[in-house]
Amino acid sequence: MTERRAPTLTMKLESLYALGQIRCAVCAERLTEAETQWDHVHALVLDGPDVGTNLRPLHIACHARITARLARDLGHIRRLTGETQKRRSRPLRRRMNGAVERVSQKES
Numbered sequence: 001m002t003e004r005r006a007p008t009l010t011m012k013l014e015s016l017y018a019l020g021q022i023r024c025a026v027c028a029e030r031l032t033e034a035e036t037q038w039d040h041v042h043a044l045v046l047d048g049p050d051v052g053t054n055l056r057p058l059h060i061a062c063h064a065r066i067t068a069r070l071a072r073d074l075g076h077i078r079r080l081t082g083e084t085q086k087r088r089s090r091p092l093r094r095r096m097n098g099a100v101e102r103v104s105q106k107e108s
């Protein structure tokens, strides 16, 4: 007889997807794992922490929409504060997980 083990976090997440319990934090519709991206509630570009408690599941399209709005709002803020000239050499980029971050000075 094989030893019984506690379910892993991956197994628990699979179960929640199968039960339809994972919903988009923007539109509240059910998500499948394939259409899920994980968004930082407190954006990394605004010094949000890169931890699980700062993540929320979103549709790819919903994520793209709010990320575009964030980028636009950050652009407005930078123009208003005159930050644009100082940070011109450090553009924003989107990571594979959909999060927006500033390109580090080493890379730019």
Ligand SMILES: [Zn+2]
Pocket: 024, 025, 026, 027, 028, 029, 058, 059, 062
């Ligand atoms: Zn959505």
